[in-house]
Amino acid sequence: MTPVELSRTVLCAVRRAVEGGELTVAVPTRAVVAPPGPGGRGDYATNIALQLARPAGRAPLDVAEILRPLLQETTGVADVEITGPGFLNIHLERATATAALVREILQRSGGMGMGISKADPGFDVDSGISNADSGIGADTRINVDSRIDVDTGIASGTQPIRGAQTTPATPTPAETPPPYGHTPTLVGQVIALRIPYDIRAEVVADTLVRIIATQGGRAEVHHVRSGEAVDLRPVPAPEDPAPLGPDAARWALLHPAAHDRPRITADHLLQRESNPLFRVRYAHARARALGRNAGRLGLDAVPGDVADAAPLTHALGAYPHALTQAAAHRAPDRLARHLVAVADGLLAFQHTVLPLGDEKPSAAHRARLALAEAAGTVLAGGLSLLGISAPDYL
Template identity: 55%
Template sequence: MTPVELSRTVLHAVRRAVDEGELSVAVPERVVVAPPRPGGCGDYATNVALQLARPAGQPAQRVAEILRPHLLRTGGIADVVVTGPGFLNISLRSAAPAALVQEIVRCGLRYGHADSLAGQLVRLHAPHEVRALVHLDVLARILRSQGADVRTGCAAPPGFEWGAVLGVRVDVVGGGNAPGGVVVRPVPAPADPLPLGRDAARWALLHPAPHDRPRIGDDHLVQREGNPLFRVRYAHARTRALLRNAADLGFTPEPGPVAGAQPLLQALADHPRVLAAAAAHRAPDRLARHLVAVADAVPPLLPAVLPLGEEKPSAAHRARLALADAAGTVLAGGLSLLGIDAPDHL
């Protein structure tokens, strides 16, 4: 269940409570769901009970308790916990493998994109420093993936090399931070990342948390398992190679049950939640680390995707190929949001 679908589900719960006479309020046009804040739990949280408390003439916790059973009767929701003054914390059920893969195939590179921030204008401003500007660029991409209207600004032009090599662009140059805007100010890079090239430089600046000092060195260029960027891009390239090899053998992906792939399925199912959290917390490193988790869950699947020897392609092979295709799609979509290329050959 995507954040958009969950928002609609919460609205349906409010409408049912009103129809059954448990609440006497006007049903809102939309409800915001977001990753839970400190003290919360589950996959998503909403403050709809606090919004409805005054018009309903009831305490927010009571409104939340009225809505809770309506949500629990909805397919796809595993648990609902009321915390604090009346926040509804919602845990989702894991999607069936075939349904999850079909959803990823349907959405393509936009899997995990949502409109939970639709109608919100977010102004981002960065100092004239390379890491801050790369973070600014990626945060704008992630926020837009969740429906926000984003405007970016910097005190001075990014400079030709930062634009040409790193692909950094800003909407407005000069002036201070706009009222109500967000200042993007991660710990500055300790050295010039431009010699690493666009992909490795962006990864070096984005993978560490904003409050951590990034490492700028040639280890981001080495083609080995110790390099997280290499693992992510290699996992993507392997999934594309499997699709080519399967086509040569005359079979195509077809979603279905896959045994022994729960870590990968869970990582793929988490992708929309991770994008929402990265947007909510202004933390592109969450997406980078998530892509590493997806990539690290891919290798156990790979040996069983293609038939061996005289073995004929079966439904199990097609289902595993579809799952590998979905994993590659998520990796490519996530790298695209980070402004990093996802090559089919590596």
């Protein structure tokens, strides 16, 4: 059950409570369903009871107690808990939850940035053996006297780092379907982004154009001069990030929160686990390698129950919410950090995907392969929104 389906389920429970005379309220048009916050439990939580308490003339806990059994009767819902002042925390049946989530991600993969680019195979993801120096070599630098073109992500008049690709063209809202399990929150809205003449502000605004488009809105970027009001003023980079190359430069500017000063260091180019950008791109490449190796084994991906990948499935389920928050708070760093969580979940899970030794391929392997492919899809789409390439070989 996806967040959108669960939102409809919550509204259906409210409607049934109203029709049964247990609540006297107008049924809302939307119910917010998101991963639980601190102190919450389960797969998703909703504040619908708090939302309806005042118009119903009831305490939030009373409303939650009315809705709880109605939600528990729903196919795919394993249990419902009430926490705090009246939050409904929903536990989904694992097989239903994982299979439905993976199925929708793969069905929507055409709109999530698949097949963005290919890079030179400096790291063999099939074998896990490095084929290149993990530091900065002569072929990984570009000239210092250049600026990054925020439309292409490439520094003008220079050669990009090894394996770098141009940034995907900025889409319009009509070209950018909403992510899986998600109702767009900015449909039809035109959002002005007034920014100073600063490279970091330009990269953040360029990324927000794409993120806001996933919510059905349209962002217009306007440069303003010193002293004029601005909507975005992230802390500037301490130096020109162009020498890092397009992908690492954009990550260095986007991964820190707007109030943090970005680090423009060679660490962003290292092929090591300590580098979050490497982990994200490597996880995507590993997902593609698993698919290639599965093809050699004649193993197809079939969405199903995966019981031992909770961190990964939770991160995939929370991806639409991360996009919503990134758009609402004008904070692409939230998307960047969420991609790290997806990558870490996949890298911890990847070793169980394919049969080992004399092990025979099973339904469990097919379900794990589908989950890994879904994770690769999300990583590719997220990197595309950040304007960073997602190579199949790294």
